[in-house]
Amino acid sequence: MKITLQNIGRRFNREWIFRGIDYTFEEQNSYAILGSNGSGKSTLLQVLNGSLNPSAGTIKYSNTGADIEPENVFNYLSLAAPYLEVIEDFSLTEMIDFHFKFKKYRPGMDKQAVASILNLQGSNNKLIRYFSSGMKQRLKLALAFCADTPMLMLDEPTSNLDNQGIDWYLSLIEQYSAGRLTIICSNQEHEYSFCNHTLSIADYKKQAV
Numbered sequence: 317m318k319i320t321l322q323n324i325g326r327r328f329n330r331e332w333i334f335r336g337i338d339y340t341f342e343e344q345n346s347y348a349i350l351g352s353n354g355s356g357k358s359t360l361l362q363v364l365n366g367s368l369n370p371s372a373g374t375i376k377y378s379n380t381g382a383d384i385e386p387e388n389v390f391n392y393l394s395l396a397a398p399y400l401e402v403i404e405d406f407s408l409t410e411m412i413d414f415h416f417k418f419k420k421y422r423p424g425m426d427k428q429a430v431a432s433i434l435n436l437q438g439s440n441n442k443l444i445r446y447f448s449s450g451m452k453q454r455l456k457l458a459l460a461f462c463a464d465t466p467m468l469m470l471d472e473p474t475s476n477l478d479n480q481g482i483d484w485y486l487s488l489i490e491q492y493s494a495g496r497l498t499i500i501c502s503n504q505e506h507e508y509s510f511c512n513h514t515l516s517i518a519d520y521k522k523q524a525v
């Protein structure tokens with residue numbers, strides 16, 4: 317998956333959050349979008365994943381050379397983010413089944429494999445509402461990593477995770493991010509130190525007025 321931004325900007329009301337972004341996210345590479353709290357990382361990620369329109373500029377998508385229409389981009393991406401909710405009334409099994417009605421499993425994956433990655437085989441019938449915040453975060457990450465999509469977008473991937481959870485996240489990155497365009501929004505180095513490229517929101521504030 318490749319994303320090309322030309323002169324991209326986004327504003328809320330009269331305030332430009334970023335402006336003048338000319339940047340290409342190349343297939344199979346990994347990128348960290350960096351910036352302080354409130355700088356606009358999540359806003360840029362939402363523009364990149366097609367859930368928010370840019371206020372200026374154009375954005376183009378392609379996958380292995382074929383152009384993708386912006387309205388179809390969601391079919392190609394897996395997203396885990398604090399603002400993306402899991403469905404509290406579902407059990408773990410129901411949540412996994414629901415997710416994979418819309419996305420294909422990676423080759424060799426199935427429901428049991430996802431539960432086993434989560435190390436929650438004994439909680440198949442537990443309602444998500446009774447999961448701890450760390451368990452919910454692991455679930456979001458596992459659903460994203462286990463789907464067969466060419467693009468992985470992770471916003472603050474280790475929020476609510478303890479040290480063991482951070483190691484678990486890094487092992488998933490090693491196993492399941494290869495060959496996918498991976499974009500991480502973060503301000504914590506342990507979440508993105510493996511990335512080949514970094515993009516700093518601060519560099520696109522200067523032109524904002």
Ligand SMILES: Nc1ncnc2c1ncn2[C@@H]1O[C@H](COP(=O)(O)OP(=O)(O)OP(=O)(O)O)[C@@H](O)[C@H]1O
Binds near residue numbers: 333351355356357360
């Ligand atoms: N829907 C909205 N309407 C108005 N302002 C918004 C909206 N969404 C975000 N903002 C503002 O845009 C700015 C950037 O927010 P964003 O969530 O993208 O930052 P962030 O870098 O991801 O922050 P954090 O590290 O705290 O998650 C903030 O000032 C925020 O208040």
